[in-house]
Amino acid sequence: MxxxxxxxxxxxxxxxxxxxxxxxxxxxxxxxxxxxxxxxxxxxxxxxxxxxxxxxxxxxxxxxxxxxxxxxxxxxxxxxxxxxxxxxxxxxxxxxxxxxxxxxxxxxxxxxxxxxxxxxxxxxxxxxxxxxxxxxxxxxxxxxxxxxxxxxxxxxxxxxxxxxxxxxxxxxxxxxxxxxxxxxxxxxxxxxxxxxxxxxxxxxxxxxxxxxxxxxxxxxxxxxxxxxxxxxxxxxxxxxxxxxxxxxxxxxxxxxxxxxxxxxxxxEEGLDAAVERHRLHGAAMLAGVQGLGLEVFGDLAVKMNNVVAVRIPDAVNGDAVRGELLEDFGIEIGTSFGPLHGKVWRIGTMGYNARKDAVLTTLASLEQVLRRHGAAVVGGGGVGAAYDVYEDAK
Amino acid sequence: MxxxxxxxxxxxxxxxxxxxxxxxxxxxxxxxxxxxxxxxxxxxxxxxxxxxxxxxxxxxxxxxxxxxxxxxxxxxxxxxxxxxxxxxxxxxxxxxxxxxxxxxxxxxxxxxxxxxxxxxxxxxxxxxxxxxxxxxxxxxxxxxxxxxxxxxxxxxxxxxxxxxxxxxxxxxxxxxxxxxxxxxxxxxxxxxxxxxxxxxxxxxxxxxxxxxxxxxxxxxxxxxxxxxxxxxxxxxxxxxxxxxxxxxxxxxxxxxxxxxxxxxxxxEEGLDAAVERHRLHGAAMLAGVQGLGLEVFGDLAVKMNNVVAVRIPDAVNGDAVRGELLEDFGIEIGTSFGPLHGKVWRIGTMGYNARKDAVLTTLASLEQVLRRHGAAVVGGGGVGAAYDVYEDAK
The missing domain is CATH 3.40.640.10 (Type I PLP-dependent aspartate aminotransferase-like (Major domain))
Structure with a gap:
């Protein structure tokens, strides 16, 4: 991811x-x-x-x-x-x-x-x-x-x-x-x-x-x-x-x-349908990280559908969280470069990974890891907000 | 091939x-x-x-x-x-x-x-x-x-x-x-x-x-x-x-x-064993095309194990022979470039194709296609010469 x-x-x-x-x-x-x-x-x-x-x-x-x-x-x-x-x-x-x-x-x-x-x-x-x-x-x-x-x-x-x-x-x-x-x-x-x-x-x-x-x-x-x-x-x-x-x-x-x-x-999927799929799962992930109480980076008016940058909470070590997500949950999220290095994680919802199950397992796992690292998170807030986006799209 | x-x-x-x-x-x-x-x-x-x-x-x-x-x-x-x-x-x-x-x-x-x-x-x-x-x-x-x-x-x-x-x-x-x-x-x-x-x-x-x-x-x-x-x-x-x-x-x-x-x-195979495999199948292919009565090109003392250049007999159209081999027998052989264009075919015995069955089916098929194109070939001479190389190696 x-x-x-x-x-x-x-x-x-x-x-x-x-x-x-x-x-x-x-x-x-x-x-x-x-x-x-x-x-x-x-x-x-x-x-x-x-x-x-x-x-x-x-x-x-x-x-x-x-x-x-x-x-x-x-x-x-x-x-x-x-x-x-x-x-x-x-x-x-x-x-x-x-x-x-x-x-x-x-x-x-x-x-x-x-x-x-x-x-x-x-x-x-x-x-x-x-x-x-x-x-x-x-x-x-x-x-x-x-x-x-x-x-x-x-x-x-x-x-x-x-x-x-x-x-x-x-x-x-x-x-x-x-x-x-x-x-x-x-x-x-x-x-x-x-x-x-x-x-x-x-x-x-x-x-x-x-x-x-x-x-x-x-x-x-x-x-x-x-x-x-x-x-x-x-x-x-x-x-x-x-x-x-x-x-x-x-x-x-x-x-x-x-x-x-x-x-x-x-x-086969249709280009418009593929863009809409990325829009939907990107919106669910964005709502999810915000629902967890995390801040996002960048001008949301021009954000790509397929990736979101999340500010790393002050309370946690960004690389330790990423490492635990990868090692214990099998989910990779990204670091960043230059002025954003150490300040944001980047989470993708793209290609084969622009899927509901991928979004929900990522949010569920991220909540647990953040919790174990002592960050303040809204319990169930990430998955709940993502579900809301999916419900609204029905 | x-x-x-x-x-x-x-x-x-x-x-x-x-x-x-x-x-x-x-x-x-x-x-x-x-x-x-x-x-x-x-x-x-x-x-x-x-x-x-x-x-x-x-x-x-x-x-x-x-x-x-x-x-x-x-x-x-x-x-x-x-x-x-x-x-x-x-x-x-x-x-x-x-x-x-x-x-x-x-x-x-x-x-x-x-x-x-x-x-x-x-x-x-x-x-x-x-x-x-x-x-x-x-x-x-x-x-x-x-x-x-x-x-x-x-x-x-x-x-x-x-x-x-x-x-x-x-x-x-x-x-x-x-x-x-x-x-x-x-x-x-x-x-x-x-x-x-x-x-x-x-x-x-x-x-x-x-x-x-x-x-x-x-x-x-x-x-x-x-x-x-x-x-x-x-x-x-x-x-x-x-x-x-x-x-x-x-x-x-x-x-x-x-x-x-x-x-x-x-x-896993061992580098020496791989070179020996290419030497053997290359020698069988070389003997085979010569056994068919075809001439080869280049200084054989420094020929690579894995490819041989065969002079296209005057009687045949080189591209037509290659086309028939590919289309009817599913076997591809190569053309060449520059001064050799239209003058030689190049036949490889390399990697996964450095195998006895690949050598023998190629020689058997080439004989048949050359025959149908009116070239003089030694019936059975290609496969026979290749078999001799394999027998000698035992």
Whole structure:
């Protein structure tokens, strides 16, 4: 019941025990095409270039940034939690001139704040995390597509923490690049990064391939614009997933089976139904921890459905409580990073763990552990408040 | 029965259907430590830094090169097949000054040729593929460690194609960096790259971390020496796998389960026994295709145990034969790349497919398909020659 990775859906685990097939076996290339189509539904996009990056969600982020951004390009990163810092760092290592605006953890930016920074820094790319699990809040994206369009800025977001559990639609939001991971609301393991790229983003990326092929003049120009990574060279990855089937890496077959099953589960359930499920169980968990008498952290108006940050009561040792929950009750909850380290626990209700029994056993167990550690808790208050949410939803 | 990826061992597939645990769950960190110890045995090394890179074998190569090599560093790459070109390309993208020596595909370098190139180019790093599946031959490494030591050169090899099926010992060969993959003789899926680094390599890599932390003077110096990738920053990955457990990526749990099981299988069988198994079945397949009257490609004195390249008879269409074998007999064999494209098939006997029944059914089926395509074959000659090899081994 942490902020991810979480228990995988048993159907995903079974899919990952299927025997391998060769990478150019028609069965395998059909699976690849099917996976692209499934993730177009998951991402709510018509983007042709919708595929998997073979690595953890961080690999998807680096592939997007290193392929879109050449050394010296300006990138604007609004930072409101740990993963904004990660986007900044990856863009810096890609040689970008990175501009950062920061907000206190637990809050998000207004559109006006981001537009003002765009006007001031004139970036090629706006790179913003959607949901930052470190703080549990999600940056509203609704107004940013039009702003990026108006100023000629590429618009990229990472939705690893939010996808599948919170409303999201790539094309409607005007996004040019989106990356994700399986280990949160998608109910799979870390190790595959679904991603999608607009035609505009594809043109930028493929333009860097053309230059590599010798169209540009000087060596210096080639050295500047060539994509700095082979593994993350999306132009090559597009050609591997596309009709050309040009050999690049050897597709991670088992991870593809897992990613495909995650998407099948979500599409079968229906994206709206999955978001509603996360909303319901997230609301029950939020009401439950509040019902126990605990305080929550962050702006609840923009809290993700799938995770809640709970202030650790002064009376208890946060790590001792987490350890006892894990060791004696078999329930894991998360710690946090940076300014929140030692101050909050993070409790997830996502993917396969967005279930009534998971919510109620967690609240029941947390009450008992807190009690044994001498914290003041409202007896039955957590489970009772969660039950109330479930009753109201009937 | 292609050159990899191949059928995974059923034990590996079952291991990959195990439920996930959190990334800092003591069970998970214990699995990580156990995986490091297992791969020390597989790599035959005492290197502390023996771990997994989360991505395909190409990710391991890029992590090694981008972490060891700063822009402007000289790298020597002996190229004798497709994967030598890959090492060169990855080093170029890392900003290295890359020097290449080339040999005809199917042959390997003498120690003297490599030493002469080292003397001439004075590289920081010698990067050489061990077994290049594109040509089926393996570069002998026995003399190169001493040469690198004499000239103060870091010595790196990729053993994706050879590890587990051919004699190999990291420390005895004097290697500073070794990378691999699961999808060949280790009997697992692509998607995890085991790797090991000597104390000398670790010093070089961690030295680049120190500079990042602000010890060096100018921004230009930092920009030059800082590792260009976050995802492949081995200094950070060492700290994630080490006692510090500093959060980097979210470990790809299912791939770790698979990589761990691959190593357990190999260590249980015994590395020498596994190499002998690959030698035996590789010899049977080689004798078998020759017994059918087919010609093989490449210097047999340095052929890997686990793959053979067979010249496509003039009378037949190579892709049609491969297609019929796959579609009607359920047996996949490989095509090849570059100068060998359309000229040879590659047939593997590796990992779970290094078995007598797999060898005999492949030879029996290949005979029938060749016959139907009008090629001259020795009836029963393939299976008969393979049986002779098995009889001799008794």
């Amino acid at each position: 942490g902020p991810g990775p979480i228990n995988a859906d048993p159907r995903v685990l079974r899919a990952m025990s299927a025997q391998l097939v060769g990478q150019y076996d028609p069965a395998m290339t059909a699976y690849m095409n099917e996976t692209m189509a499934l993730y177009r539904e998951v991402f709510q996009t018509r983007n042709e270039q919708t595929l998997l990056i073979d690595g953890t969600s961080r690999a998807g982020i680096e592939a997007a940034i290193v392929s879109l951004v050449a050394p010296g390009d300006r990138v604007l990163v609004p930072v409101f939690g740990r993963f904004g810092h990660l986007l900044r760092e990856i863009a810096e290592r890609a040689g970008a001139e990175v501009h950062v605006i920061e907000r206190e953890w637990g809050t998000v930016f207004t559109d006006a704040e981001i537009e003002a920074a765009i006007v001031e820094t004139r970036p090629k790319l706006l790179a913003v995390v959607h949901g930052d699990t470190s703080t549990t809040v999600a940056q509203p994206l609704e107004g940013l597509g039009a702003i990026c369009d108006k100023h000629g800025v590429l618009f990229y977001t990472d939705v690893t923490a939010s996808l599948g559990g919170n409303a999201f639609a790539t094309d409607a939001l005007g996004l040019d690049a989106v990356t994700a991971g399986l280990q949160k609301c998608l109910g799979g393991p870390s190790g595959s990064a679904p991603a999608t790229f607009s035609a505009k983003a594809v043109d930028v990326i493929n333009g860097r391939k053309s230059i590599e092929a010798g169209i540009a003049g000087s060596d210096a120009e080639i050295a500047t614009t060539r994509i700095r990574s082979n593994y993350f060279d999306l132009a090559m990855i597009f050609d591997y997933w596309g009709e050309k089937r040009l050999n690049h890496h050897t597709e991670a077959t088992t991870m593809l089976y897992g990613a495909r099953e995650c998407a099948r589960l979500l599409v | 292609g050159p990899g990826p191949i059928n995974a061992d059923p034990r590996v597939l079952r291991a990959m259907s195990a439920q996930l645990v959190g990334q800092y769950d003591p069970a998970m960190t214990a699995y990580m430590n156990e995986t490091m110890a297992l791969y020390r045995e597989v790599f035959q090394t005492r290197n502390e830094q023996t771990l997994l890179i989360d991505g395909t074998s190409r990710a391991g190569i890029e992590a090694a090169i981008v972490s060891l090599v700063a822009p402007g560093d000289r790298v020597l790459v002996p190229v004798f097949g497709r994967f030598g070109h890959l090492l060169r390309e990855i080093a170029e993208r890392a900003g290295a000054e890359v020097h290449v020596i080339e040999r005809e595909w199917g042959t390997v370098f003498t120690d003297a040729e490599i030493e002469a190139a080292i003397v001439e180019t004075r590289p920081k790093l010698l990067a050489v593929v061990h077994g290049d599946t594109s040509t089926t031959v393996a570069q002998p490494l026995e003399g190169l460690g001493a040469i690198c030591d004499k000239h103060g050169v870091l010595f790196y090899t990729d053993v994706t194609a050879s590890l587990g099926g051919n004699a190999f010992a990291t420390d005895a060969l004097g290697l500073d960096a070794v990378t691999a993959g699961l999808q060949k003789c280790l009997g697992g899926p692509s998607g995890s790259a085991p790797a090991t680094f000597s104390a000398k390599a670790v010093d070089v890599i961690n030295g680049r971390k120190s500079i990042e932390a602000g010890i060096a003077g100018s921004d230009a110096e930092i920009a030059t020496t800082r590792i260009r990738s976050n995802y492949f920053d081995l200094a950070m990955i060492f700290d994630y796998w080490g006692e510090k457990r500093l959060n980097h990526h979210t470990e790809a749990t299912t791939m770790l389960y698979g990589a761990r099981e691959c190593a357990r299988l190999l260590v």
